[in-house]
Amino acid sequence: MAEKIIAYRFDQVDQTLSQLNKEDCTIIAGGTDVMVLYKSRRGVPPKITKPIVFIDHLNELKQVYKKGKDLHIGACCTYSDLLNDPLIPTPLKNAIKTIAAPAIRNRGTLGGNICNASPAGDTLPLLYVYNAKLVLRSVSGVRIVAISDFIQGVRRVDRKSNEILAEIILPSELEEGAYAVFEKVGNRNADAIAKVGFAGYIRTNGEVIKDIRFAFGAVGPTMVRSVDIEKKLIGKTIPLAGADIAQVLSAFDKIIKPIDDQRSTARYRKTVALNLLRYFLSRKQYQHN
Amino acid sequence: MNLKDISTSVPKKDHKGKVSGQLAYISDLKVENMVFGVLYRSPIAYGKIKSIQVPDLPLGYEVVGAEDIPGPNYVKIIKEDQPIFANEWVNYIGEPILMLVGKDLDILYGLLEKVKIEWEEYQAIFTLEEAIKQKAAPGVTMANYEFGESLEIISAIEQGAHQIIEEEYDTGYQEHVYLEPQGMLAIYKDDEIVVQGSMQCLYYIKNALITALDCGDDDVRVVQSPTGGGFGGKEEFPSMMACHVAVAAKAVKKSVMLVFDRSEDMVVTTKRHPAKLKYRTALDKEGNILSMCVEVYLDGGANVGLSSVVLQRALLNSAGVYKIPHFHAKGYVLKTHTVPNGAFRGFGAPQSFAGIESHIGHLSKRANIDPLEYKRKYLVKQGDPTITKGNFRDPILMEEMIEDLLNTTDYKKKKVEFQTFNHHNQRYKKGIGTSLFLHGCGFTGSGERDHIKATVKLFKSKDDLVSLKISNSDMGQGIYTTLSKIVAKELDLPYEKVSYPYPDTKEVPDSGPTVASRTTMIVGKLLERAAKKLKAQWQNGVEQEVTENYVHREMIPWNELTFTGDAYPAYSWGVNFVEVEVDTLTGNVKLENVYANYEVGKVIDDRVMKGQIDGGLAQGLAYGYLEKMTSKEGRIQQKSITDYGPPTSMDVVSIQSKVFDNPYADGPYGAKGAGELTLIGGAPAVQAAIEDALQTPFQQIPITPEVIIESLWLREGEEG
Amino acid sequence: MITFTLNGRKVETDAPPSARLLDVIRDEYLLIGTKEGCGEGECGACSIFVNNLLQNSCLIPIGSIEGAEIVTIEGIMESDQFKILDESYSEAGGVQCGYCIPGMVMASAALLAQNPHPSEAEIREGISGNLCRCTGYNMIVDAINLAAKKGDGLWQKK
Numbered sequence A: 001m002a003e004k005i006i007a008y009r010f011d012q013v014d015q016t017l018s019q020l021n022k023e024d025c026t027i028i029a030g031g032t033d034v035m036v037l038y039k040s041r042r043g044v045p046p047k048i049t050k051p052i053v054f055i056d057h058l059n060e061l062k063q064v065y066k067k068g069k070d071l072h073i074g075a076c077c078t079y080s081d082l083l084n085d086p087l088i089p090t091p092l093k094n095a096i097k098t099i100a101a102p103a104i105r106n107r108g109t110l111g112g113n114i115c116n117a118s119p120a121g122d123t124l125p126l127l128y129v130y131n132a133k134l135v136l137r138s139v140s141g142v143r144i145v146a147i148s149d150f151i152q153g154v155r156r157v158d159r160k161s162n163e164i165l166a167e168i169i170l171p172s173e174l175e176e177g178a179y180a181v182f183e184k185v186g187n188r189n190a191d192a193i194a195k196v197g198f199a200g201y202i203r204t205n206g207e208v209i210k211d212i213r214f215a216f217g218a219v220g221p222t223m224v225r226s227v228d229i230e231k232k233l234i235g236k237t238i239p240l241a242g243a244d245i246a247q248v249l250s251a252f253d254k255i256i257k258p259i260d261d262q263r264s265t266a267r268y269r270k271t272v273a274l275n276l277l278r279y280f281l282s283r284k285q286y287q288h289n
Numbered sequence B: 001m002n003l004k005d006i007s008t009s010v011p012k013k014d015h016k017g018k019v020s021g022q023l024a025y026i027s028d029l030k031v032e033n034m035v036f037g038v039l040y041r042s043p044i045a046y047g048k049i050k051s052i053q054v055p056d057l058p059l060g061y062e063v064v065g066a067e068d069i070p071g072p073n074y075v076k077i078i079k080e081d082q083p084i085f086a087n088e089w090v091n092y093i094g095e096p097i098l099m100l101v102g103k104d105l106d107i108l109y110g111l112l113e114k115v116k117i118e119w120e121e122y123q124a125i126f127t128l129e130e131a132i133k134q135k136a137a138p139g140v141t142m143a144n145y146e147f148g149e150s151l152e153i154i155s156a157i158e159q160g161a162h163q164i165i166e167e168e169y170d171t172g173y174q175e176h177v178y179l180e181p182q183g184m185l186a187i188y189k190d191d192e193i194v195v196q197g198s199m200q201c202l203y204y205i206k207n208a209l210i211t212a213l214d215c216g217d218d219d220v221r222v223v224q225s226p227t228g229g230g231f232g233g234k235e236e237f238p239s240m241m242a243c244h245v246a247v248a249a250k251a252v253k254k255s256v257m258l259v260f261d262r263s264e265d266m267v268v269t270t271k272r273h274p275a276k277l278k279y280r281t282a283l284d285k286e287g288n289i290l291s292m293c294v295e296v297y298l299d300g301g302a303n304v305g306l307s308s309v310v311l312q313r314a315l316l317n318s319a320g321v322y323k324i325p326h327f328h329a330k331g332y333v334l335k336t337h338t339v340p341n342g343a344f345r346g347f348g349a350p351q352s353f354a355g356i357e358s359h360i361g362h363l364s365k366r367a368n369i370d371p372l373e374y375k376r377k378y379l380v381k382q383g384d385p386t387i388t389k390g391n392f393r394d395p396i397l398m399e400e401m402i403e404d405l406l407n408t409t410d411y412k413k414k415k416v417e418f419q420t421f422n423h424h425n426q427r428y429k430k431g432i433g434t435s436l437f438l439h440g441c442g443f444t445g446s447g448e449r450d451h452i453k454a455t456v457k458l459f460k461s462k463d464d465l466v467s468l469k470i471s472n473s474d475m476g477q478g479i480y481t482t483l484s485k486i487v488a489k490e491l492d493l494p495y496e497k498v499s500y501p502y503p504d505t506k507e508v509p510d511s512g513p514t515v516a517s518r519t520t521m522i523v524g525k526l527l528e529r530a531a532k533k534l535k536a537q538w539q540n541g542v543e544q545e546v547t548e549n550y551v552h553r554e555m556i557p558w559n560e561l562t563f564t565g566d567a568y569p570a571y572s573w574g575v576n577f578v579e580v581e582v583d584t585l586t587g588n589v590k591l592e593n594v595y596a597n598y599e600v601g602k603v604i605d606d607r608v609m610k611g612q613i614d615g616g617l618a619q620g621l622a623y624g625y626l627e628k629m630t631s632k633e634g635r636i637q638q639k640s641i642t643d644y645g646p647p648t649s650m651d652v653v654s655i656q657s658k659v660f661d662n663p664y665a666d667g668p669y670g671a672k673g674a675g676e677l678t679l680i681g682g683a684p685a686v687q688a689a690i691e692d693a694l695q696t697p698f699q700q701i702p703i704t705p706e707v708i709i710e711s712l713w714l715r716e717g718e719e720g
Numbered sequence C: 001m002i003t004f005t006l007n008g009r010k011v012e013t014d015a016p017p018s019a020r021l022l023d024v025i026r027d028e029y030l031l032i033g034t035k036e037g038c039g040e041g042e043c044g045a046c047s048i049f050v051n052n053l054l055q056n057s058c059l060i061p062i063g064s065i066e067g068a069e070i071v072t073i074e075g076i077m078e079s080d081q082f083k084i085l086d087e088s089y090s091e092a093g094g095v096q097c098g099y100c101i102p103g104m105v106m107a108s109a110a111l112l113a114q115n116p117h118p119s120e121a122e123i124r125e126g127i128s129g130n131l132c133r134c135t136g137y138n139m140i141v142d143a144i145n146l147a148a149k150k151g152d153g154l155w156q157k158k
């Protein structure tokens, strides 16, 4: 028979952290990734070998609030919590609406999507272009890292085994005259895993681009973003000249390196990623949101 | 029962148990002394087993394999080419080799991983392309047929033709995704084995068991459990599972339950045959068809199963609904070392209709005529011969059905509107497409008379309740309701006084399998006649039983060798119009409007019919653009529902459908078959709509976003 | 030992904390209305309520529901809302093989509790995690629409 499975479900984050400091555990928030990843065949519990720590009931990890101009989102907020929260920016809500279906959205968490670090995580492209920062807590305190530093590869994140992701911070600049959009390309209209994801972000002053960012999902091991390419467009005016657009496209053409898998082909992913970028760049105007 | 019109809907017989979830499907059952079975499956595609090593088994755990089979080691279907437990050769990844049984699934899964097999591996054939290249090699062609106009005459016509058009068309796998995974239970008793489970064909299973167990008629009994969808997927496949559990139960003297996990179900059960269809058509200057040759290749997978019959239906539909001058066709089922393919709603016809509708659509472009107009020029009429020298002897309402949809959709106007829209919109393109199709009802040729020989019984109890004794399965299609209704109406009894218990071979005669759109038309007719008979003899308060046997309709005798004669007693007909919007940046296709007209003789229950239309068409449309399954080196790539992608509620739109009355004398109340017909037109109509939107021809289904983006990319390349 | 409320009754289970709620409901409490169609969140046949929210019981480790209120189809079967759904599904012809239906009914009830007058698009979204292979959904959409009308006033939670 299987060995006894140990699981913890503390009332407080602090107790949780001190347990994590004692032993390496599998953290379960909503469990929508964990339960599938470790799934056994029919009729048998998933094979989770490490002790389990449940965290999704911890209220401390479910707060959404503004601090100065930053928006703080608790890692254990479920997608449904976020859809019902007036503080959450519309583009992020729109992205969340493309995730799975209501029952999963009642369970899956934003923190889980980040820590799971799937290339097809649908909140990730937007979080990248929002320059989201992550608040990691452990017994030794708090550490804040940029999401792009935190996610290092497919299911690989820079989390020490005694840390939990406590909050996601969306920094201030997203309100001031900015436009952001997320497009998900899946095989069907619900319950689909992204074949390509694209997030675009632009902040303008009149016709002049003050800031512009793009991130692509499901076309590489992590989100593809390039600050160098983005920089080249700052100061240019809208609508962008054909040559500028072509330059950006060819720069991304070189760094987007998708793969073939059971869901799609490398060629499709790349073509569509660039199509969506071209479409974003070719717009005549951007409504602030 | 006093219904003015039989079509008026009545409540479904099995509604209560289903809506509350309290009806027990096979996986909901627990019986005494029950153990689970799990199958060890071949990890290689083609090879010879040298040795099998099973780990030491804990107490209460046992292994069951080929040596435990009392009879011969094959699942009786048509040919004896499918082992119950492969013990010499394996022919596909996932082929069952042995079964482990015991109480705890966790332990069983652990033990499975410790089974060791030594192989001699051989070079496998993985794709239909490869098989076509090797079709002359021994064993590769598992079935083939050829018929039609002589090739000399065609060659003479081609000599004089203005143009010869050749096209090659590919269709992919389709997976049933019945929501209830396959499951089978063998209940062990001293004097009999009762096999119960999710199934369409009780007597297929019973016959397979009698052979495998080498036992008498009374030693096995097959009982249908509520069946959570079938669509053909529970036609022949359950026979194998039934053999597994029955052999195991006999060997270990316990009841054995085998239920698949979704991924196991997706990877090892039969699917719709991938096909390649080749067309060679001679045209005159105006684009009129002078002659046509069609070749159909079906990927049979590792064994022939029902593939030869599927091929027959594919060939019989290879000219679509058209009267094509000088038509010739041939077809092959080829062996590949991949999971065996089998029955799926439509049974070879969906591939053929997708192909011919595509080809005719492309020919219309050459003739510079609107596709629908071109199709109508060739539409068969009552009295026309079929491609097998049979006869379309009943009235055909296709023209009325087409006219009706032309009006409903405002087709001409819409075409113009879409052109304007497409001209102005860079990203999104709209299109409208049509499909015309039929479905031959019942078994091909003389199958009903020579092989099935259906018998039905009606039993009346002392308290004047009547029950149907037939071996057909309700798997959701609603025959509990429709067949009960036919009997109730005929007997003038309240609907509640007629019952249709879940069939059990101990109680019911063989009224044939639940396949081929035969149940309502054939079994329904027999029941109608049985009810008439019972009515004539009715005596209150007395137990009575009546029996009816199949009577063959007079027609031109079918000859399978020459492929001539009436292939079917009757045909049902359909017209679909589909509107789509294509996102040219992503290749995603959105259904906008779907219209469907059908003629199925007479509808037995409007609501049941609408259910068949909406469900069948959703599957057919998705076959054309959404559902994609591929195999790579003998392995199915899409192992989850999401990766495969059947439509969700957000992918389908409401369907405007109408059913035309055209009663058929040999069907109950005039009814013909309806279940498969509804699927067939979906894919070709969606293809035509996508082609209309993008003004690009396609040579395959599914037309996935990947296919669309590739074709746009190629076109951009050509245009510079 | 994990304690929770199942259809209004306090229960305890000593299933391992990683065990799927689906298996516990079916094997321990013998409630068969919650079905397994995929075991990985992709079909909705196992839909139940956790603290009034629709969730997939195949994805829920039993250890995470300590103290929670779990309701299965058996738990709503006697309610007025269920009666309306039952009638509407029957009238609209929403039931074929039935395997998706308990989950579908749970999703319908969840949707109507949140949004008593849903549009067609909202209905489609509400059941988008519930796969039905038989019906093509339209008659289920009709059923929910009908239930919204028939049960007007009944859906809002008190």
Ligand SMILES: Cc1cc2nc3c(=O)[nH]c(=O)nc-3n(C[C@H](O)[C@H](O)[C@H](O)COP(=O)(O)OP(=O)(O)OC[C@H]3O[C@@H](n4cnc5c(N)ncnc54)[C@H](O)[C@@H]3O)c2cc1C
Pocket: A026, A027, A028, A029, A030, A031, A032, A033, A034, A035, A036, A055, A075, A076, A098, A099, A100, A101, A104, A107, A108, A109, A110, A111, A112, A113, A114, A115, A116, A120, A121, A122, A123, A159, A163, A164, A165, A166, A191, A192, A193, A194, C040, C041, C042, C059
């Ligand atoms: C049917 C289905 C459909 C899906 N569809 C989509 C989709 O469309 N788009 C999409 O992006 N995703 C999808 N997912 C994936 C999943 O739902 C999301 O990634 C979800 O956000 C995960 O959240 P969770 O709380 O359930 O994560 P869990 O499974 O609990 O955790 C995921 C990982 O993160 C770790 N973790 C979670 N929270 C923390 C924390 N606070 N601190 C440290 N580590 C943590 C866990 O240890 C684990 O490694 C789908 C999943 C399923 C089953």
Ligand code: FES
Pocket: C035, C036, C037, C038, C039, C040, C041, C042, C043, C044, C045, C046, C047, C056, C057, C058, C059
């Ligand atoms: S069984 Fe839980 S969603 Fe399919």
Ligand code: FES
Pocket: B179, B228, B229, B476, C094, C095, C096, C097, C098, C099, C100, C101, C131, C132, C133, C134, C135
């Ligand atoms: S009724 Fe069969 S899956 Fe929905």
